[in-house]
Amino acid sequence: MSAEPPVPPAPSSEPAPPAPPDVVARLEAALPGALERFEDLRGELSLWIHSPRLLSVLRFLRDDPGQQFDLLVDLTAVDRLGAVPRFELVYQLYSTRRGVWLRILSGVEESDAVSAPAPVSSGPAHLPEPIRETTPGPGIASSVYSLWPAADWFEREIFDMFGIRFAHHPDLRRILMPDDWEGHPLRKDYPVEGYR
Amino acid sequence: MSAFASGSVSGFDSLLEPGQAPRAGHLILNMGPQHPSTHGVLRLVLEIDGEVVVRVRPVIGYLHTGIEKSCESKLYQQVVTLTDRIDYLCPLTNNLCYVLTVEKLLGLEIPRKAQWVRVLLNELTRINSHLVWLGTHALDIGAMTMFLYTFREREEILKIFEMASGQRMMTSYFRIGGLALEPPLGLLERVRAFISGFSAKIDEYETLLTRNSIWMGRTRGVGVISAADAIAAGLTGPCLRAAGVPLDLRKTQPYSGYQEFDFSVPVRTESDVYARYLVRLAELRESVKIVTQAMAGLPEGPFKAQAPGIVLPDRDKMKSEMEALIYHFKIVTEGFRVPAGQAFQAVESPRGIMSYYIVSDGTSRPYRVHMRCPSYANLQSLARMVEGRLLADVVAVIGSLDIVLGETDR
Numbered sequence: 001m002s003a004e005p006p007v008p009p010a011p012s013s014e015p016a017p018p019a020p021p022d023v024v025a026r027l028e029a030a031l032p033g034a035l036e037r038f039e040d041l042r043g044e045l046s047l048w049i050h051s052p053r054l055l056s057v058l059r060f061l062r063d064d065p066g067q068q069f070d071l072l073v074d075l076t077a078v079d080r081l082g083a084v085p086r087f088e089l090v091y092q093l094y095s096t097r098r099g100v101w102l103r104i105l106s107g108v109e110e111s112d113a114v115s116a117p118a119p120v121s122s123g124p125a126h127l128p129e130p131i132r133e134t135t136p137g138p139g140i141a142s143s144v145y146s147l148w149p150a151a152d153w154f155e156r157e158i159f160d161m162f163g164i165r166f167a168h169h170p171d172l173r174r175i176l177m178p179d180d181w182e183g184h185p186l187r188k189d190y191p192v193e194g195y196r
Numbered sequence: 197m198s199a200f201a202s203g204s205v206s207g208f209d210s211l212l213e214p215g216q217a218p219r220a221g222h223l224i225l226n227m228g229p230q231h232p233s234t235h236g237v238l239r240l241v242l243e244i245d246g247e248v249v250v251r252v253r254p255v256i257g258y259l260h261t262g263i264e265k266s267c268e269s270k271l272y273q274q275v276v277t278l279t280d281r282i283d284y285l286c287p288l289t290n291n292l293c294y295v296l297t298v299e300k301l302l303g304l305e306i307p308r309k310a311q312w313v314r315v316l317l318n319e320l321t322r323i324n325s326h327l328v329w330l331g332t333h334a335l336d337i338g339a340m341t342m343f344l345y346t347f348r349e350r351e352e353i354l355k356i357f358e359m360a361s362g363q364r365m366m367t368s369y370f371r372i373g374g375l376a377l378e379p380p381l382g383l384l385e386r387v388r389a390f391i392s393g394f395s396a397k398i399d400e401y402e403t404l405l406t407r408n409s410i411w412m413g414r415t416r417g418v419g420v421i422s423a424a425d426a427i428a429a430g431l432t433g434p435c436l437r438a439a440g441v442p443l444d445l446r447k448t449q450p451y452s453g454y455q456e457f458d459f460s461v462p463v464r465t466e467s468d469v470y471a472r473y474l475v476r477l478a479e480l481r482e483s484v485k486i487v488t489q490a491m492a493g494l495p496e497g498p499f500k501a502q503a504p505g506i507v508l509p510d511r512d513k514m515k516s517e518m519e520a521l522i523y524h525f526k527i528v529t530e531g532f533r534v535p536a537g538q539a540f541q542a543v544e545s546p547r548g549i550m551s552y553y554i555v556s557d558g559t560s561r562p563y564r565v566h567m568r569c570p571s572y573a574n575l576q577s578l579a580r581m582v583e584g585r586l587l588a589d590v591v592a593v594i595g596s597l598d599i600v601l602g603e604t605d606r
Contacts, residue, residue: 042300044540070427071443073542074568078555090553092540092568096427096441099448103540150430153576161264176257176605185265186564192269 021045023067023102030060046103051085054106055142061093061102062147069093069102072144075154077108077162081188086110087164089141108164111139136167143169161186218243222250225587229258233336233591236601238575240590247586252579256572259605267565271531272298273372275565280366282567283603285325288317288357289545290567291370296451297541297552298372301534304503308495310374311453316387316490317360317369318452319483323394324353325546325598326476326483330401333473333595337414342404349397352390359383373507374500384491391487398480405473415469419581419593422467429580430573433548435597438475439467445544452543456493457486469596476598506532531560545570547598569603 034053074092085107143166163184228239237258280287334342361369462478464471509520536558542551548570
């Protein structure tokens with residue numbers, strides 16, 4: 001593996017404002033208006049993306065010959081309780097060909113419906129029905145399963161822990177908590193000891 | 197069979213829709229969570245047609261302990277002890293990944309001696325983890341002798357860990373800013389005694405397995421996944437390197453001083469269970485090289501950073517200097533503040549890419565800690581490796597993935 005990727009340039013800690021990394025310029029050219037802001041700090045490049053454009057940005061980053069972010073290393077969420085949007089999805093991408101990291105962040109608004117307990121299904125009483133959302137919206141993000149099958153369990157974990165749903169996810173069920181668990185433990189308004 | 201036909205059997209939910217029956221002639225088989233070859237509490241729901249696996253669905257979560265949630269209510273330095281408990285085979289790798297992430301947020305410079313000791317112990321951890329993998333993997337496939345030999349060597353590594361940290365498994369030896377204690381006198385002699393004889397032990401393992409016709413028959417051509425599929429599914433570590441992708445973060449994104457060490461990254465292209473075995477055995481030899489270099493060139497100097505207020509002061513200073521006593525009191529009782537922001541650090545654990553993502557809100561407790569555990573991501577590839585293969589191959593493939601369920605469920 002060659003470890004001398006030309007882009008993005010190594011971040012500098014000089015007070016002079018560094019030129020925006022190459023990926024930012026290319027993204028602006030390919031998908032104008034999708035980028036909300038970026039931060040190049042401690043050698044880590046983070047891009048905040050407007051949520052309706054998230055899927056197309058990620059597809060561009062995976063498929064563009066200059067980017068080739070083929071490995072979705074991590075996908076998680078952060079509950080910024082009190083902020084709007086409340087949730088933040090965090091994608092850690094890595095290019096195995098170019099040997100560079102990139103972090104993509106995107107907001108998900110809170111939805112009241114998400115807090116409701118799982119709907120009672122017509123099947124066996126203890127089983128909630130698989131959730132099949134088709135359009136992103138409040139509390140619902142776009143699944144990236146079609147880009148990286150690796151997202152399957154990451155998105156299930158986020159659904160389990162934060163209650164964020166993913167449109168077009170093939171099998172969105174809880175993964176770590178029991179199927180009939182109430183609430184989403186990693187939300188900031190969920191008590192550490194659980195509901196008593 | 198009537199219960200199967202109605203699709204109402206409790207727990208078979210993950211493979212069948214409510215009310216759906218298995219296809220004619222197919223059987224839904226439950227494997228685990230208490231099954232010796234699932235390395236813990238992994239449960240598999242399999243749809244089989246005779247001996248052939250049609251579909252497999254792993255069910256996890258039996259060991260979920262909410263570590264990520266617990267981290268949010270602990271002080272930064274207290275979280276170190278939680279990271280031990282994620283993976284009982286590589287606590288030091290988890291310690292390292294966590295402290296590196298916090299040190300990134302704090303902007304701490306770590307003395308070279310601490311970095312080298314971290315590398316040394318991390319490579320011993322890799323040997324430890326690979327030894328347990330080798331012993332249990334061979335045991336699953338029926339070569340029981342292997343287990344006795346690998347655990348003999350592992351015991352010596354655990355004694356080394358105990359010597360350094362006071363604990364065999366829950367080490368917590370790496371602290372934010374350096375090490376918990378000065379490496380004890382005699383540690384290097386003990387490591388040297390172990391490592392000098394270890395290459396011969398690897399040869400012994402190879403004599404038992406590498407050209408063993410039963411072993412080859414059970415592992416060659418089994419559990420194949422293409423490199424493209426493996427990357428798309430998030431497979432990393434020795435399994436990805438056995439598929440021909442030379443991705444090793446110690447080389448591509450060196451951390452903790454790995455750029456100063458001379459070692460190579462073993463790669464195979466067959467991408468089967470046998471190739472993963474060969475890659476891991478070659479990694480054992482590379483780890484021996486790194487440990488040897490780390491001992492030979494171990495720098496002199498302090499074992500922790502000069503950062504009063506973050507790193508605990510020396511014991512003798514606490515008895516003679518008032519500031520040291522105050523810092524000690526403050527760190528222990530209220531911790532230290534970490535600048536707001538987020539940081540991400542990935543390391544090459546024995547199982548693949550392990551990464552920590554920490555969000556700080558400027559207080560002394562992390563706002564969010566997320567671990568990306570290689571076992572969790574790697575286990576997703578299981579279905580692609582075993583569907584269409586024989587049921588007996590499932591056991592071989594699980595062994596070759598080298599999963600740790602504590603890490604999967606966190």
